Each structure stands twice: as C-alpha cells, then as structure tokens.
Amino acid sequence: MKFNIPNALTWARILLIPLFVGVFYLPDSTLPILDKNLISCVIFVIAAVTDWFDGYLARRLGQTSSFGAFLDPVADKLMVGAALVMLVELERVNALIAFIIIGREITISALREWMALVGASRSVAVSYIGKLKTTAQMIAIPVLLYHDTLFGVHVRPIGTALIWVAAVLTLWSMGYYLRRAQQALKDAGEV
Structure with a gap:
C-alpha cells in the first residue's frame, strides 16, 4: 500500500x-x-x-x-x-430503519464483489438513485445526532422524515441494483 x-x-x-x-x-x-x-x-x-x-x-x-x-x-x-x-x-432512529440501511449496504457490497468476479461490475456501478439515498442519509444522520433546535426550529422531525426517505430510497436502490445484476448474470449465463 x-x-x-x-x-x-x-x-x-x-x-x-x-x-x-x-x-x-x-x-x-x-x-x-x-x-x-x-x-x-x-x-x-x-x-x-x-x-x-x-x-x-x-x-x-x-x-x-x-x-x-x-x-x-x-x-x-x-x-x-x-x-x-x-x-x-x-x-432517535427506529431499529428497522437501521437494519434496512445497514442490510442494504452489506447486500450491495457482496453483490458488487460477486459481479466483479463474473466480470460484470459495471452493471452495479453507482446510480442516481443511490446518490439520492446517500444524500438523504448524510443529511438525516447529522440532523438526528444534533437533536436540538437550530434557528428556533427543533430538527428531530426533519431528521426523522429524512431518515425515512433514506430508508425508502435504500430499498428502491437495492431493488434497482438487484434487477441490474440479475440481467447481467442472465446474460453471462450465471443464473
């Protein structure tokens, strides 16, 4: 290294x-x-x-x-x-949301590794929906960590709404990547 x-x-x-x-x-x-x-x-x-x-x-x-x-x-x-x-x-966060987000990260990481092994890593390259998920998540987490008022507004409801949006986008992006991978694996004769 x-x-x-x-x-x-x-x-x-x-x-x-x-x-x-x-x-x-x-x-x-x-x-x-x-x-x-x-x-x-x-x-x-x-x-x-x-x-x-x-x-x-x-x-x-x-x-x-x-x-x-x-x-x-x-x-x-x-x-x-x-x-x-x-x-x-x-x-401050429901355990189900944490499970969805962490579970998706593990699943997609394993999927990317597998796709790289079969030479189809481009089929699971970062997508726009994945970037939206990351953006929602990276705003929601610090807002929920801060957990106080900012400019007279209590931020927890904002953070909670954004983490739910991130969870929905997480599931959507996982479905997107799995569909792309499934097609690439079919084309490669792997499934």
Missing part, C-alpha cells in the same frame, strides 16, 4: 469512528448530552466532508488506487453503521 493524501484521509475517517462513538459513553457530568450531540454531529460532518474531499483529491492528483477504491466505501459503511447503531441506542 502506497501512502497518499486521499488514503490518509480515508484512514482518518476510520479513526474518527471510536472518537465519535466514545463521545456518547462519557459521563454526563463530564460532557452534557447537548455537548455530546454537537460534538458527534461535528465529527460526522467532518467525516462526510473528508469522504468527498478524499475522492476529489484522488482524481485531481491522479492518486487513485485499488486499495483506495476498496477502503473508501468500507470507511463510509463503518461510519454510517456506527452512527445508526448509536442513533438506535439513543432512541
């Missing part, structure tokens, strides 16, 4: 996960819940911005690599998974 800035940013995102989770396990006397909410929200937003930035730098600096292509989505899924588990524990 060759060191480069994009991969370092991806590793930094992974290293933020224990910090992100650990914030909630500090005693309330050390760090009140409102501060925990704000700090976890800021860490998550930093991770999300880092995700965009490492991809941009990899392309801009010509530092793309197979290792980076592997590690980047792993870092994303770990961070989103950790956030959803914490939000379920804090009773």
Whole structure:
C-alpha cells in the first residue's frame, strides 16, 4: 500500500469512528448530552466532508488506487453503521430503519464483489438513485445526532422524515441494483 493524501484521509475517517462513538459513553457530568450531540454531529460532518474531499483529491492528483477504491466505501459503511447503531441506542432512529440501511449496504457490497468476479461490475456501478439515498442519509444522520433546535426550529422531525426517505430510497436502490445484476448474470449465463 502506497501512502497518499486521499488514503490518509480515508484512514482518518476510520479513526474518527471510536472518537465519535466514545463521545456518547462519557459521563454526563463530564460532557452534557447537548455537548455530546454537537460534538458527534461535528465529527460526522467532518467525516462526510473528508469522504468527498478524499475522492476529489484522488482524481485531481491522479492518486487513485485499488486499495483506495476498496477502503473508501468500507470507511463510509463503518461510519454510517456506527452512527445508526448509536442513533438506535439513543432512541432517535427506529431499529428497522437501521437494519434496512445497514442490510442494504452489506447486500450491495457482496453483490458488487460477486459481479466483479463474473466480470460484470459495471452493471452495479453507482446510480442516481443511490446518490439520492446517500444524500438523504448524510443529511438525516447529522440532523438526528444534533437533536436540538437550530434557528428556533427543533430538527428531530426533519431528521426523522429524512431518515425515512433514506430508508425508502435504500430499498428502491437495492431493488434497482438487484434487477441490474440479475440481467447481467442472465446474460453471462450465471443464473
């Protein structure tokens, strides 16, 4: 593995996960819940911005690599998974929603691996609906982590609505990828 800035940013995102989770396990006397909410929200937003930035730098600096292509989505899924588990524990997200989103990520990751093995990885390349799902999710999670008022508006209902939208888009995008993969596998004689 060759060191480069994009991969370092991806590793930094992974290293933020224990910090992100650990914030909630500090005693309330050390760090009140409102501060925990704000700090976890800021860490998550930093991770999300880092995700965009490492991809941009990899392309801009010509530092793309197979290792980076592997590690980047792993870092994303770990961070989103950790956030959803914490939000379920804090009773801000329904466990069913967390299961749908995390289950879809595992399913599509396995599907992409399988499709790569049969030489049909282009059939499960990132789609527009997948990008919409990610956008809804990446707005909903920090809003639900923040869990306070912003400009006089309590943000929890907004975050809750967006996470439900993300769950629906998650199922829709999973169906889309599975249909595309099924056709590619039929064409390749795999099913």
